[in-house]
Amino acid sequence: MPDGTDILPPAPPRKEHRRATRKNLSSLGRLAYGGEESRMLNCEVLDVSEAGIRVETYVHPIDIPEFVSMSFGGLYYRARRRWVEGNQIGLTLIPDETQSP
Known part of the structure; x- marks a missing residue:
């Protein structure tokens, strides 16, 4: 019979390494990549944040290249993939490449 001593305490909160403040959002977007054989996700x-975007795809994002185009909220961004974890992708926005449609 367990006495409760085998339960681990919760992990301490992770230290935030981002320089810019993040704003939670839930908005549909689209990633585009691939040149001549372009793909959309x-x-x-x-x-x-000012520097980046965290997105979640509906399928496992295999073979996401280093540079992608990102659109959401009526704007288009050029972005660089920083990390992929499960179905989530962290992107750094490339300055001066934001465009209106």
């Missing part, structure tokens, strides 16, 4: 934008 629907996603949900989870949060944004």
Whole structure:
């Protein structure tokens, strides 16, 4: 019979390494990549900051290249993939490449 001593305490909160403050968001977006054999991947934008975007795809994002185009909220961004974890992708926005449709 367990006495409760075998339960681990919760992990301490992770230290935030981002320089910019994130804003939680839930907005549909789209990633585009691939040149001549272009591919589009629907996603949900989870949060944004001045420097980047965290998105979640509806399928496992295999072979996401280093540079992609990202659109959401009526704007288009050029972005660089920083990390992929499960179905989530962290993107750094490339300055001066935001465009209106």
